[in-house]
Amino acid sequence: MHIYVNDEETPIESGETLDSLLSRLTSGGKLAVAVNDTVIRQAEWPDYQLQADDRVLLIAPVQGG
Amino acid sequence: MKTEPLIIGDYTFESRLFLGTGKFGSNALMHDAVFASGSELVTVALRRVRLQEQEDEVVSHLQIPGVHLLPNTSGVRTAKEAVLAAQLAREALQTNLLKLEIHPDPRYLLPDPIETLAATEILAKEGFIVLPYINADPVLCKRLEDVGAAAVMPLGAPIGTNQGLQTRAMLEIIIEQSAVPVVVDAGIGAPSQAAEAMEMGADAVLVNTAIAVAGDPVAMANAFRMATLAGRIAFEARMGAVSKSAAASSPLTAFLAQE
Numbered sequence: 001m002h003i004y005v006n007d008e009e010t011p012i013e014s015g016e017t018l019d020s021l022l023s024r025l026t027s028g029g030k031l032a033v034a035v036n037d038t039v040i041r042q043a044e045w046p047d048y049q050l051q052a053d054d055r056v057l058l059i060a061p062v063q064g065g
Numbered sequence: 066m067k068t069e070p071l072i073i074g075d076y077t078f079e080s081r082l083f084l085g086t087g088k089f090g091s092n093a094l095m096h097d098a099v100f101a102s103g104s105e106l107v108t109v110a111l112r113r114v115r116l117q118e119q120e121d122e123v124v125s126h127l128q129i130p131g132v133h134l135l136p137n138t139s140g141v142r143t144a145k146e147a148v149l150a151a152q153l154a155r156e157a158l159q160t161n162l163l164k165l166e167i168h169p170d171p172r173y174l175l176p177d178p179i180e181t182l183a184a185t186e187i188l189a190k191e192g193f194i195v196l197p198y199i200n201a202d203p204v205l206c207k208r209l210e211d212v213g214a215a216a217v218m219p220l221g222a223p224i225g226t227n228q229g230l231q232t233r234a235m236l237e238i239i240i241e242q243s244a245v246p247v248v249v250d251a252g253i254g255a256p257s258q259a260a261e262a263m264e265m266g267a268d269a270v271l272v273n274t275a276i277a278v279a280g281d282p283v284a285m286a287n288a289f290r291m292a293t294l295a296g297r298i299a300f301e302a303r304m305g306a307v308s309k310s311a312a313a314s315s316p317l318t319a320f321l322a323q324e
Binding site: 005006008025026029030031032033034037039041042057058059060061062063064065 | 085086087088089092095108109110111112113114115116122123124125134136137139149150152153154156157158224225271273274
């Protein structure tokens with residue numbers, strides 16, 4: 001099955017958690033996540049199971065005015 | 066010399082110069098400029114993480130004692146998008162401070178007052194300390210205050226233009242009427258303009274481009290630090306009245322010429 005991470009189609013294993021996905025795709029650092037437009041707090045990542053076609057938005061702080 | 070502290074929400078600031086972190090040539094230069102500016106509140110933007118790319122993390126370069134981060138919502142076009150961006154910012158940076166900016170027009174980056182008002186009301190209720198970036202509209206500023214804005218941030222001129230206080234007359238009205246701090250944001254291009262805003266009674270100024278694109282950003286940050294402080298000291302010292310006719314500052318008794 002697959003999901004969409006920042007609009008990119010991304011394969012996942014059935015039952016994969018958000019925590020697992022993030023450790024595969026990101027290099028750590030400050031990060032915030034929304035799934036289907038709902039923010040998922042960091043404490044919930046280990047138990048949050050992704051579903052097929054979920055839209056995951058990953059954002060991070062950058063320079064800006 | 067110390068001036069009155071500035072209080073926004075539950076934060077207290079000694080420095081009345083806020084800094085934007087965009088457009089610096091490197092994170093190291095940004096760090097040094099923030100340090101030289103003496104600022105205690107610096108903005109950061111949010112961006113979608115680019116997968117499979119190693120990113121240099123901006124926040125690690127801004128861990129300076131006394132410096133708070135002010136995430137912005139740049140890039141959103143509606144109140145709905147702004148609310149999600151704000152929630153993400155709070156989660157990423159663990160702060161309730163928020164610079165709300167909603168500017169759908171990429172050419173002039175002028176803020177949308179209707180979406181900004183709607184988003185301010187929602188976010189203030191959610192516990193955010195909302196600092197909305199807006200046009201220098203005195204009526205809008207009062208409306209934002211009514212719905213819970215912690216401060217208002219009217220523009221001097223469009224973002225990044227260095228045109229100075231083009232909105233001066235409206236800023237004066239906003240400052241006169243506002244019950245929340247007024248932070249002049251955008252357009253300030255020279256230290257003298259920051260001083261001018263502070264002399265007018267603005268509570269703070271937010272500067273980014275003028276420092277970041279200067280030949281020597283660290284020296285310019287220092288110049289802005291001094292100008293902002295000078296302007297505030299002048300405001301607190303209460304400037305003399307402007308008058309049309311001359312008023313002698315030396316005694317007018319004649320001692321060379323015989324009357």
